[in-house]
Amino acid sequence: MKNNINSCTCEFRKFNRFYTNVLGFLNEHIYDSPFSLTETRILFEIYNTDNCTAKMLQESLGLDRGYVSRIIKRFEKENIIYKQKCEEDGRNHFVYLTTSGISIYKKLEEKANHQVEYILKDIDDKNQKELIDSMKTIECILSQHLHHKESVVSIRDYYLSEDIKIIIEKQRAFFADTYGWDETFLDYLYETFDAEIEKIWIAESGGKFVGCIGLVKHNEKTVQLRWFLVESAFRKEGIGTQLLQTLVDYCKEKKYERIFLWTVSSMSTARPLYKKFGFEITEVKKEKLLWGQNLTEECWDLKL
Template sequence: MAVQEVRAFNRFYTNLIGALDYSKHLYTPYTLTESRVLYELAHATRTDAADLRAELSLDAGYLSRLLTKFERDGLVGRAPSEQDARRQRITLTRQGREAAALLDERSRDAVGSLLDRVEPARRPQLTDAMRTVRDILQDTPASIPGRGEPLLRDPVPGELGWIVQRHGAVYAAEYGWNTEFEGLVARIVADFAQHHDPQVERAWIAELDGRPVGSVMCVRDDATNATAEANVDTGTDTGRGTSRGTGTGADASGIRDETPGTARLRLLLVEPGARGHGLGQRLIGTVVDFARQAGYREVTLWTNDVLTTARALYERAGFTLVSERPHHSYGAELIGQDWTLPLREPAVPQEGTAP
């Protein structure tokens, strides 16, 4: 079934691109392949002939003939590479840059005409789907042109729901956890949305190429809630339960304690396609920095032994494993773990005083 779907998509997209290419080249003298070479020369950081051949999957002889034609037409210049005299460095001339700019303009116009047929509200859905295809099928995601550093920011409306959906989908796919887990994450997120104190509690979304690829929360953890929450741990770097784990900050009398004590790191998630580039460590560091600036004494978290990558990140950030116990949750037998990171140096007793 998957093979048939891919083949059907290929036929559809080939026909679509063929129509775009016709309009793009209607008033230019360059073939599709020639246009691709001009585009790469105008935008790529490496312009050796060997790099062009590899990037565009072109036959060496064909590329050589094409470059000879470009050189004859005054579009490119060729010279030995500064790094390796055996390689040819290809550069666009002024006329070549003008030709590439014209092609780029025509291409933008053609794609713009296509997008005019798509409702504005559905365009993000279209581009997200295209990124997904590219990320899954590309061998080296980090080499995608224009891909920069992820942006960490506050969630916008709709993204708290994204946190719930992605936690449910990712942990079901990677660990086989059932919908009990997704329901618990939904309650955690709803509690945060309704009750969090923005002075000492915060959520972050990691954005890459205009879409969310990760999340984390820093919430206030009340000692008065810890016992009540002990049996509803989420088991996923999300922390404990929903019993105001964001923290009311109030004692039994209802009087709020304005000095935060323990922060809890929750809902840490990095999309599979965005892993391996330090984003998880950056999200953890952001929580720790925020907690320190907010005046917390320590940061704690709850996770499970099966989350080996996350545990390694916590340990690298300075967290220490303080306790663990087995439990059955989300359709699996797990070993829950508590980790803690002190943010303040313990007070040193003065001479002659009790410890």
């Protein structure tokens, strides 16, 4: 059974590598345009979805909210799309293709069809049917077994430059939306990454960011906990506990003697979790105007 599983895994990954090359070929030769496959797919969804919204695009394509927002802003700036406020809920906007956007989309669609026809032209009818039937079988089997199961969350202990951008955007959006912090907080976030980063852990579900936590080195025996955040949709699934436990275990393994963090008194969500792990408040600063709000800063310590 073990050998069979290993064989299936290898064949699955082999096919993935092959099909990645096919997609690369399509991306390079079909569109011959400044649009990526993801951007082209977004154009497809807007064109074919009644009253499409950015949230619908995010959910249907499994994309990060910030990423979708940046694409929408660029499309709007280039007169590819336009927005229309929803009459029932003024906070939502429908997204539509402009006349120029429709023209661009139809040209991309035409090029895509021509390229697929080019790929199929040397394949006889019998093999074409077998190919399409196989594609339908793959879609059917994977759809049944992927879409109806709970998302599996994994935690990785390395980060890339793109992760830093995502962390900054997620933190900015969360504190702006939840606590009304202004743009000065964004400047502060960028500054925090100038420190000596010891480690960053990223929690993901289906390849999408769902949370993070990090460590900054203070001295040989002390580290600072930073950037602790879990997406709202995942906050009751124990991901915060997993991230914090992973961080504490790492610090014990590296023989650090103290972990500290700075937070504000209005941050009620994480406080029970800090207490659960043994953190205690060791310093409270006088309330002051910070990031557009009157805030009281607190230092929490954990002795290992």
